Amino acid sequence: MAEGMLSLSWNNHRATFCHILSTLREKERYTDVTVACDGKFYQVHKLVLSTCSEYFEKIFENTPCKHPVIVLKDVQTDELEALLSYMYEGAVSVAQNDLARLIKAAEVLRIKGLAVPDEPPLSESCSKRVTQSRNASDDRSSPHPKRRRREESNTSLQGAQTSTSPPASPRVSSFESEGETHHSTSRTQSDSRWMDQRSSEREDQSTDHPLDDRLGDHTATSRSSPTPPQVEVMVDETLVKEEMVDHVDNSQDDIVDSGMDYGSMGSDSRLDGSGGGEEDPSSQMLPNKFEPKINPSQGQAQQLPDAVVEALAGPSGMQGWLSGCEMPTGFSGLEGYSGGDGSQDVHPPPQGQPVSQSQAHQLVGLERTIAMGAGALTAARRTHRCPYCLYVTYYTTSLKKHIRTHTKEKPFVCSQCPFRTTQPENLRRHFYTHSGERPYACELCPFRATQKFSLQRHIWTQHR
DNA sequence: CAGCAGGGGGCGA
DNA sequence: CGCCCCCTGCTGG
CATH class of the missing domain: 3.30.710.10 (Potassium Channel Kv1.1; Chain A)
Structure with a gap:
């Protein structure tokens, strides 16, 4: 009481x-x-x-x-x-x-x-x-x-x-x-x-x-x-x-699980497997020079197909994932997406698949993209499509980064803490939390920020 | 309100 | 490819 x-x-x-x-x-x-x-x-x-x-x-x-x-x-x-x-x-x-x-x-x-x-x-x-x-x-x-x-x-x-x-x-x-x-x-x-x-x-x-x-x-x-x-x-x-309830629960679990498993596979086993050794990026303190690029080198060309295969092979991985990704949108797949994307010119889908074939073809499509190089996509104006979802981009770098969000691969490891991330930029930024550096100073007050946007936000809210 | 991470766009070398 | 920029969203004080 x-x-x-x-x-x-x-x-x-x-x-x-x-x-x-x-x-x-x-x-x-x-x-x-x-x-x-x-x-x-x-x-x-x-x-x-x-x-x-x-x-x-x-x-x-x-x-x-x-x-x-x-x-x-x-x-x-x-x-x-x-x-x-x-x-x-x-x-x-x-x-x-x-x-x-x-x-x-x-x-x-x-x-x-x-x-x-x-x-x-x-x-x-x-x-x-x-x-x-x-x-x-x-x-x-x-x-x-x-x-x-x-x-x-x-x-x-x-x-x-x-x-x-x-x-x-x-x-x-x-x-x-x-x-x-x-x-x-x-x-x-x-x-x-x-x-x-x-x-x-x-x-x-x-x-x-x-x-x-x-x-x-x-x-x-x-x-x-x-x-x-x-x-x-x-x-x-x-x-x-x-008991339907239980069944439902289970099935949900399964779905969730597949998702989760997928995630955990990526973040745990795979990370540990691929990046584990590199955890020691001893000398990558320099905010700008992140040697730690662990092994991003292996290149997606390698990684991707693996991931794809893995996903396809997995009992539920891909399905669960795809269903989670595509279904909710209610699109009929690519159609809806390309439309929403406003990338008509951008996106005459490389294979112009209608939804029906979508998933498998997305995978195959990307795989092919990876395998053959951008040239294969000339017709598509070099758009790059994520094998895991409907994401499309012009930039291979963007795609790589994006794919890591699926694979949970985080090659960039902080030398000061277990933090790891998918983008070197994120690591650089993260490092400010260790170095105490605050590159973005407010001209109107002593406020300093580690991120530009933080400064902008500060200015908007404080000095507007 | 500020800190900070995720994630995508974009450009120059 | 490396790097920078930006927006977004969450969290905690």
Whole structure:
């Protein structure tokens, strides 16, 4: 209440907790109960079992023993393993055929969320439908299993995963893999040391929701999870329905992902790969002389086709990208573009393709451009077209710069910090932040700026 | 309001 | 190709 009160919240609390629990189980740390089943022994934690099952809770209540051994008779090992995974991770993959069995076992053990509601009805008037029961808010915080069933067609994936479901390895990976944030945090880039941290923070935040859902609904994070909850079990058999929402989410994820992956590939792997070695541009302090031109030399002629090939080859890369780029405009592709470009003379499209052939041809077209040189485009007045989007320019240099925005290639590296950029000019400008130089001085006041436009803006606003 | 990065245009060597 | 210019947009004080 007091003014000074701050609310501190641990965004990843659930995920972390979950992860740690799983890890503890794997390492058999702090385990205080042994579950014996069909000749196998599982070291687990009373806390977890009793949290997830009234049955176990009761047992422990009535078993003062410090490290009891519980022998399960009517449960098979694979069922138990699945249930343990479920309890520790909040989700588990199950082959459809095994679903009934699993539920039965869950019922025997009274596993919350599987066989019994994970929370007493309480006052929640919200009629609990057999399925999701819980109202939205609850839903987020508690592990109510949803059974989701992918189409049969998924079986291969599903089967594979389900068969190996029990191992409860942590899936931090699913969060890390989102990697994309990088390029979007323009602001932080100059803050060298912080960049990584910050981006990861962002990631955490951005995945906040999925994390929240983690215990109960893994759908959001299931993609890369070792034990994807393909089939999240539900109390009711009627749940065997597809949940469009999840599908949509997934598909979106996929799209986003393709975009992201693309980006991350470029900014991470590729950068590191191509520019990593050059990170050391030891002597490029000179604002004007940026030796660091890392390896822009390789030339686009090399790079481009690669990029193109990559994009084409990628499962979703190009498509995702193109769809993101072209579709939104609603143009019918080149037509619309050339018109809008006002470059009628400029742009009698090299191939004059109508939209239909557009994408592939754009790629091919550019590739050809690169391969054959500008001469091939004489008819087009030497316009240069981006293979990734509808961008067209007269200048090859502009195109190169532009393409880097797609490939995320940033060959120009600051010697003072991790900042890297696509244009030498940007690097030069950036360097002012280190050198303190402010080349643009206001004649009317002591104000100085690092960028001309900043000075102009200053004059307009201050001395107008 | 200022700092700063992204990104594109344009020109001279 | 290298360099400069410009506009734009975001961010933080």
